[in-house]
Amino acid sequence: MDKFFILLAPHYCLGCGVKGQVVCANCLQDACSDSQNYCLKCGGTIADRCRRCCLPFEKSWQVSSREGVLKSLLDTYKFESVRAAAGPIAEALSTCLPILPASTVVVTIPTIPGHIRQRGFDHTKLVARRLAKFKGCAHKELLRRKNNTVQFGKSARVRRAQAKEAFACSAVLDPKVPYLIIDDTCTTGATVTEAAKVLKAAGAKRVWVAVVARQSIDK
Numbered sequence: 021m022d023k024f025f026i027l028l029a030p031h032y033c034l035g036c037g038v039k040g041q042v043v044c045a046n047c048l049q050d051a052c053s054d055s056q057n058y059c060l061k062c063g064g065t066i067a068d069r070c071r072r073c074c075l076p077f078e079k080s081w082q083v084s085s086r087e088g089v090l091k092s093l094l095d096t097y098k099f100e101s102v103r104a105a106a107g108p109i110a111e112a113l114s115t116c117l118p119i120l121p122a123s124t125v126v127v128t129i130p131t132i133p134g135h136i137r138q139r140g141f142d143h144t145k146l147v148a149r150r151l152a153k154f155k156g157c158a159h160k161e162l163l164r165r166k167n168n169t170v171q172f173g174k175s176a177r178v179r180r181a182q183a184k185e186a187f188a189c190s191a192v193l194d195p196k197v198p199y200l201i202i203d204d205t206c207t208t209g210a211t212v213t214e215a216a217k218v219l220k221a222a223g224a225k226r227v228w229v230a231v232v233a234r235q236s237i238d239k
């Protein structure tokens with residue numbers, strides 16, 4: 021569909037079809053109601069961190085699994101380039117998170133440049149900015165990509181291998197400040213794990229992760 025047309029056309033809720041927003045308040049609330057937290061690697065139920073998986077972040081949160089309205093919302097945003105979906109996605113993330121210390125820095129997984137060109141905007145950065153605003157903290161682009169390999173459709177083993185050495189951080193980070201890495205979809209946890217390791221190597225001591233949706237690899 022023509023991008024200009026998308027900007028002007030009214031939105032219909034992806035959940036119930038009501039005219040107005042990409043997702044209405046009720047449907048967004050429903051999509052965020054599964055507050056159970058799971059380990060981003062093994063999928064086990066956790067409080068803050070998994071006892072079995074030794075992940076390099078202290079805490080993690082997720083909105084829900086990638087299904088229903090949440091899946092439609094992410095697909096509309098990423099694959100149909102509907103910019104207005106950034107608001108509800110940031111709101112969903114904000115809802116699943118507790119109150120954050122004001123010193124918290126929201127960190128994004130850098131988007132592959134080709135994807136920014138295709139969509140006409142940096143989808144991760146838009147969500148990060150809004151989330152940081154909702155939570156009253158800062159957003160900084162601390163990570164950069166060392167390569168541009170795409171993980172979609174790859175096996176768990178290949179994803180882990182690809183994620184290694186994927187990012188770099190040239191800043192010196194504050195050990196007292198919490199760094200919250202955000203990502204839209206988490207499959208094996210490989211990407212956020214590598215991003216967390218890079219932040220720690222740059223001096224961070226408190227690294228947290230929030231993802232919009234958790235997805236099993238065979239979906």
Ligand SMILES: [Zn+2]
Pocket residue numbers: 033034035036037038043044045046047048
């Ligand atoms: Zn609705």
Ligand SMILES: [Zn+2]
Pocket residue numbers: 059060061062063064070071072073
């Ligand atoms: Zn685990």
